[in-house]
Amino acid sequence: MKAMTGTRGLVLNEPFLWEQGARGRTCFSMPRRDVDPCPLKDELVGQGPDFPDLSEVDLVRHYTRLSTWNFGVDTGMYPLGSCTMKYNPKINEKMASLPGFAGAHPLLPAELCQGVLKLMYDLEKYLAEITGLPAVTLQPAAGAHGELTGMLIFHAFFKARNQQRSKILIPDTAHGTNPASAALCGFKSIPVASNDQGVLAPEEVAELMDEETAGIMITNPNTLGLFEDNIKKIAGIVHAKGGLVYADGANMNAIMGIVDMSKSGVDILHLNLHKTFATPHGGGGPGSGPVCVTKNLEKFLPVPRVIHQNGDYTLTYDCPESIGKLHAFYGNFGVQIKAYSYILSMGAELKKASQLAVLNANYIKEELKSVFHLPYDRACMHECVFTDKFQKPYKVTTLDIAKRLMDYGFHPPTIYFPLVVHGALMIEPTETESKTSIDLFIAALKAIAKEARESPELLHEAPRNPKMRRLDETIAARKPCLAG
């Protein structure tokens, strides 16, 4: 077995920002004062925030040390299920920082910002081509923001028909944000159970779908990593009752160049550019969650829309049936640039990316199913879900396995999700992991399964290598301390 990457090294402690510095130090090159002081009225002036004064070296050391306590995709394999932690190409970072983009004011007259408008217009076009849904908005700032956009379109669609529908179907294998997004638009979520194959049965949907129900929010491939192969039939059932089909496209990385969402019967789909299109997740954003819809629903998309007429690009607000605006400007444009660069770098090879993502997941599934319980033993898409059932006799849980993986040098998979599986370990390797790193990951999990049998205390006490041992989440929630 090759040596595992996990090890210990010198890690430095670092106090809070406000425990450092000295009044009068500075880290900022103050611009020249070329005008006279002009004091504000006393009654308007406050004391100013109690910030520390630091030097440039203080600041650099502080954040450099903090960064070493983090694990990122650049550190190692990050198989976080349904999060698509693929490699974030460096060139895309540079593209987003080009002065013409980074310095662009959002209210520039159209003739002075043709470059960004063309980029947005073309990105919409490419996403339409990839999904099969012809009309796209780039405005939502993240996946859940895209879901909200979709639900607002549901609401506007029924309102335009003088209908008010109160319910929405949400399968037990959908993403966790779905019910919250639907609730914001007044829809009560009706859970739909998946069948023993881990997918939705059309009969189940037919039973629940009625004319009080706005439609269905379906994650495809679902969070078990399985393709909802009855999607077309299900869409037919929903449409027959006048409902709409929303697809959560967070797992689009499995099916680029293979599935046509429009042909599958989907009316609205959101994408996560920070998953499928290789933009970095930033330790919690910024993301970007474009929404793609059918021609019929285009009129409801948020304003402004980018249009192309007589060779010029402009933004138009002239969309009377639009749901309105979800962001002050046009969403996370800086993230859109990175996704655009990625798509141009990949071209039709996006299909190959999906194929290899699915290959990696199936390979892991086959390699590990003898040591970890695989609740749905069938071909998977881009992720596979195991459980801790085989480790139960040794009193080892999914959490222990996840924490022990850190010691071996890997980020743990998504754990305890989806809820349909007890003690889930949801592994999404992505296509950018080579066979070499995947084999090492498999070897680590096999070693952990052996440890679970022979010395389970190693798992209970894990992790040992990171800077911190397990943290007490109960105290954090019971006596919240949110600021220093």
Place this chain on the structure above:
Amino acid sequence: MRYLPHTDEEIAAMLQKAGAMDLDDLFSGIPEDCRRGRDLDLPEPFTEWELNQHMAVLSGKMAVSPEYKIFLGAGSYEHYIPEVIKQLLARSEFYTAYTPYQPEISQGTLQAIYEYQTLTTRLLGLDVANASLYDGASGLAEALLMAIRITGRKKVAVAGSIHPFYRKVVQTYLAPTGCEIVEIPYLANGKTDLTRLPDLADLAGIAVQSPNFFGCIEDLDLIGREIHSDPKTLFVVTFTEPLAYGILKNPGSLGADIACGEGQSFGIPQSFGGPGLGMFAAKKRFMRNMPGRLVGKTKDENGNRGFVLTLATREQHIRREKATSNICSNQGLCATAAAMYMAALGRTGLRELARLNHDKAEYLKNQLQQAGFTIPFDTPTFNEFVVKFPAGFETTHKKLLAKKIVAGLDLSLYYPELIDHYLLSVTETSSKEDMDALIKEIQA
């Protein structure tokens, strides 16, 4: 393709293990009627060098500083960003990590966000701040939804001097809730006066922006006292320029229950309007009703100080439809940038920079007045203000574009009654020379 590491031999070996004949075979479970009929019709893959060229052309078609002198603010401000911030944010341990679900190996992100939350509470004068929301506009919408949740009331009021796009986002978010939105007209001095609000009763919350869209500093103290004549109603203060609080009294000290707004000014490039930063803070008693992620302090098994995501029972993945918000990914890296910026300036620097912004804007305002133009709103401003130009200024504005000067924003687009009124913004990046040139060209 350099992002796809598999060799043909490796693919063959892996396919064999997976029990598939070829790559297409992996997808045999997908029904025919869901499949694309044709290959992806996308441009031929660009090499890195072609991409560089292509993007240079696109970005070259943009009017940006320093070639252009842009006196536009209105929710997006040109400020210098120290190189240290760019360099530190480029540490890929920060930017290639996910949301910190596994705290033992995410302490860098977690402490950085905890520090951001702390500096934000100090800036805004409130007790608790979240880890960020998408932007200022959606933050305001979330604040009003929060007020509706807390009070159980179905009506909110927003000042007409709030950024028009923010009001539009509020309308969009509230549309399906059936809640009523009352708009408070602005006065001749550009400020908000609650006496203009027909009926204060039964309001969940009242939102006011300061400095407002016209750049005017509102009498938050007075407004707050009036709002709190009904102890249930929440006073929401929003902002587009947080730098103002380097010198102005903060919203918390003036009675705000929630303060929320856009943090782009703090070390985040303008990037055509996003990504920005939704800053959000509230009084402690509303903590459990707050939307968004929260980082809290705790200890590990050895008793060492550490941080975790906390109060998750408010959130979508646990509370599902009863969550305080549906937000999941936020603007984590932008919040980190803002914390770096606040720390880079410190109290002393922030104050001096705020003064410089104010004084420069005053310089331009005075010069315009001396040149005979009208300043219609007789109210103190921070780094932007409204000017009324003579009828037909539109033509001059266009002519100036050709001279690479953007002379503010035409307010009649958003306020039809404000014909020939323009909103001009001046930050530390505008030199006296640039401002003198602007005056000269306007008069030419």
